[in-house]
Amino acid sequence: QQQVKQSPQSLIVQKGGISIINCAYENTAFDYFPWYQQFPGKGPALLIAIRPDVSEKKEGRFTISFNKSAKQFSLHIMDSQPGDSATYFCAASAQTGANNLFFGTGTRLTVIP
Amino acid sequence: NAGVMQNPRHLVRRRGQEARLRCSPMKGHSHVYWYRQLPEEGLKFMVYLQKENIIDESGMPKERFSAEFPKEGPSILRIQQVVRGDSAAYFCASSPQYGQDNSPLHFGNGTRLTVT
Numbered sequence: 001q002q003q004v005k006q007s008p009q010s011l012i013v014q015k016g017g018i019s020i021i022n023c024a025y026e027n028t029a030f031d032y033f034p035w036y037q038q039f040p041g042k043g044p045a046l047l048i049a050i051r052p053d054v055s056e057k058k059e060g061r062f063t064i065s066f067n068k069s070a071k072q073f074s075l076h077i078m079d080s081q082p083g084d085s086a087t088y089f090c091a092a093s094a095q096t097g098a099n100n101l102f103f104g105t106g107t108r109l110t111v112i113p
Numbered sequence: 114n115a116g117v118m119q120n121p122r123h124l125v126r127r128r129g130q131e132a133r134l135r136c137s138p139m140k141g142h143s144h145v146y147w148y149r150q151l152p153e154e155g156l157k158f159m160v161y162l163q164k165e166n167i168i169d170e171s172g173m174p175k176e177r178f179s180a181e182f183p184k185e186g187p188s189i190l191r192i193q194q195v196v197r198g199d200s201a202a203y204f205c206a207s208s209p210q211y212g213q214d215n216s217p218l219h220f221g222n223g224t225r226l227t228v229t
Contacts, residue, residue: 036220042222043222044156044220046217089155100158101156102158105153105155
C-alpha cells in the first residue's frame with residue numbers, strides 16, 4: 001500500500017504565484033520528511049527536509065509546513081518561476097531500522113510565464 | 114567531487130536476457146540503496162546495502178533480482194531473464210554512514226532499462 005499519499009498529480013501555476021503540494025502519511029514512526037525535485041532525465045535531488053519537532057521550515061522560496069496531529073505536510077513554493085517546472089516528490093522515513101525512504105507518487109509542476 | 118555514478122544510462126535487453134546495472138556511490142559513502150521508478154509513479158524502494166552486506170531487501174522481487182556491493186568496485190543490481198514488466202528507471206542512491214542524523218540520500222541519474 002502507498003505509505004505516503006501525495007496530491008495533486010499535476011499543477012499549473014502562473015509565474016510569480018504560489019505552488020502548493022500536499023502529502024499525508026499514516027505511519028507514526030516516520031520522523032524525517034524530505035522533498036525531492038526531479039528534472040526529466042535526472043535523478044531526484046534533495047530540496048528541503050523537516051523533522052516533526054518543528055511546524056515549519058523555510059529555505060529561500062521553499063517552505064515546508066508540518067502538521068503532526070493531522071499527519072500531513074506540504075511544500076509551498078513562493079514566487080514560482082519557470083525554472084521550478086519539475087516533478088516534486090515528498091517522502092518519509094523512520095529513524096530506526098533501515099534508512100530507506102517511502103516516496104509519494106509525485107506532482108508534476110508547470111510554471112507558465 | 115563526483116556524485117553518484119550510474120551506468121549505463123540506457124540499457125536495452127530482449128526478454129530472457131540478463132541486465133546488469135552498476136552504481137558507484139559518492140566518495141566517502143558506504144551505504145547504497147536501489148529504487149525503481151515506473152512511468153508516472155514515485156520511486157519504490159528495492160534494496161539497501163552496505164559493503165559486502167545486504168541490510169534490507171524487502172522491496173526486491175524474490176525471483177530473478179539480486180544485488181551486491183562488494184568490498185571493491187561498484188554496487189551491482191542484476192536482473193535475470195528480464196520481462197517487459199521490468200522496463201523502468203532504476204535509481205541508485207548513497208549516503209554516509211547510517212545513524213548520522215538520517216543522512217540524506219544522494220541519487221544518481223538512473224539507468225533506464227527497456228525490455229523488448
